[in-house]
C-alpha cells in the first residue's frame with residue numbers, strides 16, 4: 169500500500185501509480201506527471217534522500233502522502249546518479265497527450281534502466297558496458313553481454329581465481345549470480361568484496377550450445393535482457409571464447425601495471441595510449457589490452473598497419489580528422505534494431521555515411537568498407553539538416569521528399585495565410601486600426617479589439633473572452649478554418665512519422681553492414697591512435713625472437729611526467745636480480761619491462777630505441793604493497809598467495825616480475841623465502857626479474873643468474889639517484905640513508921647507523937660467538953627460566969643482534 173494519511177481511498181492518480189509500481193518491485197518507479205517524474209510514499213523519501221531533493225506532499229481531499237520528483241529535462245543527469253547509487257529505474261511515461269485523455273492520462277513503463285543493460289547514449293560509459301552472468305555445473309560458466317552493442321560471449325573456467333581474473337578483465341556493470349552461488353554466503357561475501365557491483369536476479373534456464381554451466385549463464389543473460397529491453401532485443405550470435413587463446417593477464421598484473429586503473433596518481437597505460445577518435449575505437453583498444461595475442465602472424469599484421477600510419481603522417485592526420493566526426497555506429501546499429509533510434513540518430517548516421525567514402529578513398533584496399541551510399545542518399549533526401557530531438561516535435565522530413573506530405577504542408581501554409589490575410593481584411597472592413605488576429609492555447613485563433621474601438625465591432629463578431637482593456641472575438645468561418653488547420657497539422661505529423669519509420673526501417677536493414685563498417689573503422693582508429701602515440705613519444709617497432717633485449721627502454725607512463733633515464737636489459741631467460749637502494753627505480757624498471765612486453769603483444773610500438781621480445785604466454789607479477797582485497801588476510805599472506813600462484817603457473821615462456829618478496833615477515837624468514845623462490849624461478853627457466861634488498865641473493869650459486877643494480881651515489885649531501893641500471897650487484901643497501909632522506913628523526917637515524925655497524929661486525933662470525941657461549945655452560949645446573957633466557961641470548965648472538973634487543 170502507499171504510505172499516506174487520511175481515511176479516504178487512494179485518489180485515481182495514485183491508484184495508477186501503485187499499480188505500475190507493484191509490477192516492478194525491484195525498481196524505483198519514476199512516474200511522469202507533466203514535466204516531472206514523481207515518486208510517492210516511501211519511494212519519494214528514498215528518492216529525496218538519495219538525491220538531496222526537497223520532499224513535498226501530495227494532498228487531495230482526504231489523503232496526503234510524501235512526494236518527490238525530478239524535472240524531465242534533467243532526467244539524464246539524475247538517472248546517471250541514481251544508477252550509480254545502486255537503483256534500478258522503471259520509467260513510466262504519459263503515453264497519450266493530456267488533451268486527448270478522457271479522465272486519467274494513460275501511463276506505461278517505457279524503459280527499464282539498470283547499470284548493465286543501458287542503451288541510452290547519454291547514460292552509457294564510453295567503455296564497453298557488460299552485464300555478466302556466472303553459473304556452475306561442469307566448471308564455472310561466465311558469460312558477458314553488452315546490450316548497447318549486442319556483443320555476447322562467454323567461456324567455461326576451471327576455478328574461482330580464473331573466474332575472478334575474467335571478471336576483472338571485463339569489469340561488468342552488473343552481475344547475475346546463479347542461485348547456488350547467491351545462496352552460498354562464503355562465496356557471496358568474497359564476491360561482493362572483490363566486485364562491488366549491482367547484483368541482480370534472473371532465471372538460469374539453459375540456452376544455446378555448450379557445457380551446462382555456460383548455457384545457464386547465457387540463459388540468464390537473455391532472460392534479463394529480454395525483461396529490461398521489452399522483448400525487442402536480440403544479441404549478436406553467441407561467441408564462446410578460450411581465455412587460453414590470449415596472453416594470460418591475471419588481476420594482480422593488470423593492477424600492478426596500472427593498465428586501466430591507477431594505484432596512485434591518475435595515469436594509466438590506457439590513458440597514455442588512448443588517442444582514439446571514436447567510441448568503437450576506444451572500446452577496441454581496451455579489448456586489445458585485455459587480450460594480448462600469442463601468435464606472431466596477427467601481431468606482425470597489426471604492426472604493419474601501425475607502421476604505415478607512423479610513416480605516413482599526413483595520411484594519419486587526415487584519417488584521424490575524419491574519424492573524429494563519426495558517430496558510434498556500433499551502438500547506433502543496436503538502437504536501430506531496438507527501434508530506439510531517434511531523428512538525431514539518423515542525422516548522425518547520415519553524417520557518418522558521408523564521411524565513409526572519403527576514408528575508403530584515402531586507404532584503398534586497406535579499408536574495405538561496405539557500400540552504404542544508397543542509405544546515405546536516402547537519409548539526405550528524407551531528413552532536414554537539423555532534425556529535432558524527438559519525433560513528436562515534427563519538422564524532420566525534408567520538402568520535396570514525399571509529394572503527399574508536400575501537399576499537406578501546402579494546404580497548411582494556405583490555412584495559416586488565411587489568418588494573416590484575415591487581419592488586413594477585417595481592419596479594412598471594420599475600420600479598427602488596432603484589430604489583431606491572435607492565437608492562444610485555450611481559445612485558438614481569435615480577433616482582438618481594444619477598448620476605444622468596442623463601438624465599431626460588427627454584430628457577427630462573437631465574444632469569447634473579455635480582458636481589462638480588450639475583447640476577443642471569433643467568427644464561424646474562423647472556427648471552420650481553424651479546425652481544418654488542426655486536422656492538417658495532425659495529418660502532417662502522422663505522415664512525417666510514417667516516413668520517418670520507413671526510413672528508419674531502411675536503416676535497420678543495414679544494421680549488419682553498419683556493424684561491419686564500425687568494426688573496420690574501429691581498427692583503423694586504433695592503428696592510427698597507436699601510430700600517433702608512437703610518433704609523439706618516440707616508440708619503435710618491436711621484433712619477436714628468443715631474447716628479451718631492450719635498448720634504452722622507458723616506462724610509458726612515468727616518462728610523461730618526469731625526465732626519464734632510459735635503461736637497457738638483455739636476457740635469454742636468466743634469473744635477473746635487480747638490487748639498489750630504495751627509491752632508485754627498481755620497481756619502475758621491472759614495470760617498464762612488462763609494459764613493453766604487453767604493448768608489443770597488442771601490436772603496438774614500444775618506448776625504447778630497440779626491442780626484441782619473446783612472445784610471452786603470461787605476465788605474472790608480485791609488485792607493491794598488496795591491498796587485501798578479499799579482507800582478513802595479512803599483506804604477507806596475500807604476497808605469499810601471489811607467489812604461490814606464480815610458481816604454479818610460470819612456464820619457460822612467462823615473464824615474471826617479483827618485487828621485494830619476503831618483506832612482510834622477519835628478516836631471516838624473508839631471506840630464506842626469497843632465496844627459495846629465486847631458486848624455484850631459476851628452475852622454471854622463465855624470464856624472471858627479481859628486485860630485492862637481500863644481498864645474500866646476489867651471490868647465489870646459480871648458473872643462470874644475472875645481477876643488475878640501479879645506480880646511486882653517496883655524496884656529502886646524501887644519496888644521488890641516477891636511475892641507471894648497470895651490470896652487477898649493488899654494493900650496499902643504503903636503507904638507512906634513504907630513511908634519513910625521508911626525514912626520520914636524527915637520533916633514530918644515528919642509532920640505526922650504530923646498530924647496522926654492530927650487526928655487520930658481528931656477522932663476521934656470529935656462529936662463533938654463540939658456540940663459545942654454549943661451551944661455557946653446564947646444562948644440568950640451569951633452571952627452566954634460565955634455560956629460556958639463554959636460548960634468547962643464543963639466538964641473538966647467532967643473528968649478530970645486540971643482546972638488549974632480544975629481551976622478553
Ligand SMILES: Nc1ncnc2c1ncn2[C@@H]1O[C@H](COP(=O)(O)OP(=O)(O)OP(=O)(O)O)[C@@H](O)[C@H]1O
Nearest residue numbers: 726731732733749750751752753754755756757891
Ligand atoms: N629511469 C628513471 N628515470 C627517471 N625517474 C625514475 C626512473 N626510475 C624511477 N624513477 C623515479 O624514481 C622514484 C622511485 O622509483 P621506484 O619506485 O621504481 O624505486 P624502487 O627502487 O623500486 O624503490 P623501493 O625499493 O622503495 O620500492 C619514482 O618516483 C620514479 O618515478
